[in-house]
Amino acid sequence: MDPKPTQLAAWKRIQGLTEEAAQEHLRHLLRDPDRARWTRVEAAGLQLDFSHQKVNPAILEQLTALADEAGVFERRASLFAGEPINTTEGRPALHPALRGQGQAHPPWGQHIQAEVDVELERCLAFASTVRARELLGWSDKPIDTVINLGIGGSDLGPRMVSEAMACSPAVRPLPQHPTVHYVSNPDGWALAHVLRQCAADRTLLIVQSKSFTTQETLTLFASVRRWFLDSGCPEECIGRHVAAVTANPSKAEAHGIARDKTFHFWEWVGGRYSVWSAIGLPAMISAGPEAFREFLAGGAAMDQHFQTAPPAQNIPLLLGLLGVWNRNFLRTPTHHIAAYAYGLQRFTAFIQQMDMESNGKRVHLDGSPIGVLTGPIVWGGLGIDGQHAYFQLLHQGTHPSSIDFIGVQSLGSPLPLGGDHDHVVAINFQAQQDALALGRTHAETLALLREQGMAEDDAVRLAPHRVFDGDVPSLAITMKQLTPQALGALVAAYEHKVFVQSVVWNINAYDQWGVELGKTMAKALEP
Amino acid sequence: MDPKPTQLAAWKRIQGLTEEAAQEHLRHLLRDPDRARWTRVEAAGLQLDFSHQKVNPAILEQLTALADEAGVFERRASLFAGEPINTTEGRPALHPALRGQGQAHPPWGQHIQAEVDVELERCLAFASTVRARELLGWSDKPIDTVINLGIGGSDLGPRMVSEAMACSPAVRPLPQHPTVHYVSNPDGWALAHVLRQCAADRTLLIVQSKSFTTQETLTLFASVRRWFLDSGCPEECIGRHVAAVTANPSKAEAHGIARDKTFHFWEWVGGRYSVWSAIGLPAMISAGPEAFREFLAGGAAMDQHFQTAPPAQNIPLLLGLLGVWNRNFLRTPTHHIAAYAYGLQRFTAFIQQMDMESNGKRVHLDGSPIGVLTGPIVWGGLGIDGQHAYFQLLHQGTHPSSIDFIGVQSLGSPLPLGGDHDHVVAINFQAQQDALALGRTHAETLALLREQGMAEDDAVRLAPHRVFDGDVPSLAITMKQLTPQALGALVAAYEHKVFVQSVVWNINAYDQWGVELGKTMAKALEP
Helix, strand or coil: CCCCHHHCHHHHHHHHHHHHHHHCCHHHHCCCCCHHHHCEEEECCEEEECCCCCCCHHHHHHHHHHHHHHCHHHHHHHHHCCCCCECCCCECCCHHHHCCCCCCCCCCCHHHHHHHHHHHHHHHHHHHHHHCCCCECCCCCECCEEEEECCHHHCHHHHHHHHHHCCCCCCCCCCCCCEEEEECCCCHHHHHHHHCCCCHHHEEEEEECCCCCCHHHHHHHHHHHHHHHHCCCCHHHHHHHEEEEECCHHHHHHCCCCHHHEEECCCCCCHHHCCCCHHHHHHHHHHCHHHHHHHHHHHHHHHHHHHHCCHHHCHHHHHHHHHHHHHHHCCCCEEEEEEECHHHCCHHHHHHHHHHHHHCCCECCCCCECCCCCCCEEEEEEHHHHHCCCHHHHHHCCCCEEEEEEEECCCCCCCCCHHHHHHHHHHHHHHHHHHHHHCECHHHHHHHHHHCCCCHHHHHHHHHHHCECCCCCEEEEEECCCCHHHHHHHHHHHHHHHHHHHHHHCCCCCCCHHHHHHHHHHHHCCC | CCCCHHHCHHHHHHHHHHHHHHHCCHHHHCCCCCHHHHCEEEECCEEEECCCCCCCHHHHHHHHHHHHHHCHHHHHHHHHHCCCCECCCCECCCHHHHCCCCCCCCCCCHHHHHHHHHHHHHHHHHHHHHHCCCCECCCCCECCEEEEECCHHHCHHHHHHHHHHCCCCCCCCCCCCCEEEEECCCCHHHHHHHHCCCCHHHEEEEEECCCCCCHHHHHHHHHHHHHHHHCCCCHHHHHHHEEEEECCHHHHHHCCCCHHHEEECCCCCCHHHCCCCHHHHHHHHHHCHHHHHHHHHHHHHHHHHHHHCCHHHCHHHHHHHHHHHHHHHCCCCEEEEEEECHHHCCHHHHHHHHHHHHHCCCECCCCCECCCCCCCEEEEEEHHHHHCCCHHHHHHCCCCEEEEEEEECCCCCCCCCHHHHHHHHHHHHHHHHHHHHHCECHHHHHHHHHHCCCCHHHHHHHHHHHCECCCCCEEEEEECCCCHHHHHHHHHHHHHHHHHHHHHHCCCCCCCHHHHHHHHHHHHCCC
16 A cells, blocks of 8 residues: 555655745845846746745755655556556546647557547537538527536636636637537526527537436526427427537437537546546637647646656645645645736636645545545635735635736737736736745834825834735736737646646545535435 | 623533533424514625524524623624724724725714715725726736735735626626736646736736735745746836735835725725725626625625624624534534535635634733634535535534525526526435434334345444434525625624634634744744
């Protein structure tokens, strides 16, 4: 059996280094002019800057040793070789194959790659047909609206990509392209608001469910079916209006969905890793096949980087190890992701699922009780909105949080005054990281209040309320533009980060038994 | 000076009770048939059920004693009397006055109430004019679209109310009522997507900023101004298209906004408590004056309840004290809010600001360093979406979280199959609370796998991965329908919960100095 992480020699060495490192304030660390040399890494269109993490070269070296000792490098080879690393379900976790298009010798074998490529081309061709308004509804009018039904992984991934690409100067969907709506929540109001905006005879429904038994999605499907019929669609024409994406095509067929509109993916794709598969179909329609291929290429570039870059330049490895450092040694229970680009409005929610569903576990691979803290609570959203809402607690609360700042150097919105907007975002991106790291001491605060001419009594009374302890660790991931490639690389980087942490913690990132009991108990409440 | 909370006698008594209570599993607690008697409270259209909290009558009694000893009841009187309880800014926190309409003897005095009432009537009259399409743009066409610019408290509150009321069977905005868009983020893409949907000569802009110096909002304002001009609006007609809501009307005037379209609120309204003031204007327009009055009445009913109900039946007091129990004694660092109604999609984000900006503090009122953990990290969203995303970690992760389940008994969406949707939401609402509390033991899991016919080896190997420890504390707040009254009562209940906790922790819930340093450092990066 695998040893407990805490029994590894590197783990113990890191523990020995922790107290001193924890006490060294970021204010001091950031004074070192040499720091930029070893805390900046570029790859696959992304730049990682971890200068604002509470690490030094000795800790970084031991974290790399920990990865080695915990078997990260061997397990990485197993992941890409398609070995059944999802041991509780006896399956591989082969999402890298989904973006492996065109590789001469894919490590997971030609057979799998061929299947993936065929299905991808089917999806992209269908997306092109819909975008070209060549798909006709029951009244022979072209389809111009798409409703995607799906929840969890069948919603968050494609929705996030659709939204991001709608804010990419490199993509810019045209007005004639179809409008894509996403509905996930089974409360009928979610669907009612969307149906109100759609003409039934010009609407395509995509039903996404890995098992095709998801109660929430099937309930929504029944209501949309009813809506088509009530709007005048002849029963025999419903097939023109419904597509399915599933790993269980016979179930979709049982629901009357045509084979040529049923797109497959495989049991070895976890829902939260499925955006690269046919689950991406609504994003292929909204952003276009070309953008989607570039998104896949960005993911593939990150796969290549993760497999070949040396540890000190390996972005996903560093993200994972810094996460372990914050989590297990600096004891930070939550991890915040702040995105400084409106297109990334759902990015945190997407990573929240990926990370928490993967690493929210409390048994080791062999079933023994966990000996370490595993995946953190991931939260956040758009950074600038957060500054006006919950950042108060990050600056002056009693709860530590580590923070990832995600930034885009040139947002490039099509406003006449767009440059001013980019500038406001850019200065806040930088200022928040520095303010959180550096803080403002009592002496500095008191001096400032006096300088502002505050009466001495008031200055003395108020200064403690206006002190910032600082020392909040963060890192920045930036890209030049919000391109499909950069987004693909970013998503894959987080996937591999989560994987690295699961190996260190010796848990299975690819099952999700924790969702089972609630479903069973809900079923028992059925009449 | 006030004593530290940890030095209070009741605090120490609770500490003495904690270990035993922490060890008593919710599975055992919930077996007590008598439990429903003292864990259910109804008031102001809300039902609170805290049977799934790890408390017993002895702890509840001591928590009430703690409230007493910490001065909650006196401070409650000070709050409602308009005393300057925001000591670091020398102001009262008089948001209850905003919903005090029509009181014969308001505790904060007739003068304040009269000012509030006048401004409320101005706002509601303006909203009526806009809804009736009687406001004309530069081309004399009626205004039919509203864009609200504001961030933080000038965005989250009215946006949350607008969205909720759009999903209320009691409100149902009509198609002829204006569309209201909200833009908060300064990345130009946020605004560009909205402008694309609007005709400039039929659009009203509302600029919301307490100080009227908020950089993000003013940058957006400049671009919308440019858009009006570029769309053909004569410079001298821009006044027809712009309204302002601010506590600094002279600044709005300096920006050329007409006095009859400038609506005031007061320095004593914190941004996160301002939804009841003129800041609610876009929600008054989208949901209507009648619904907004009912929303205020719901808040006032909760104020009345909070001031007069005995502790054991006092919803906000119980919410606050149970929060302290989870936070300080059971050591739960995060608090999750899961809403089971699509209309409440932004409710968690709204409460997240209210709670974290209020209680994310680390000095006591007198400026001495904090001796206890204060406000938790608040996170969550729509419960059913969460079940398919991050609930895995709540069920099987290593991080404790306390949970508020918010439910609506009759969602009442206008779908032909609406009842099926309501049913799916209802069974999940109940099943998740029970699953999280009860869990499933190793023996139960093993028996189940055997019953399902799994081979013995596999059953033994897999059972640990499929065990649920349970014992996750939650509470449920439910309402019959998502009416404006119930929503108002719910928001006010959380405001008072946050207040109760701030008194116990002896901190100032009404300042937010923690947002200052980032702003200063951003300003220093200006060219």
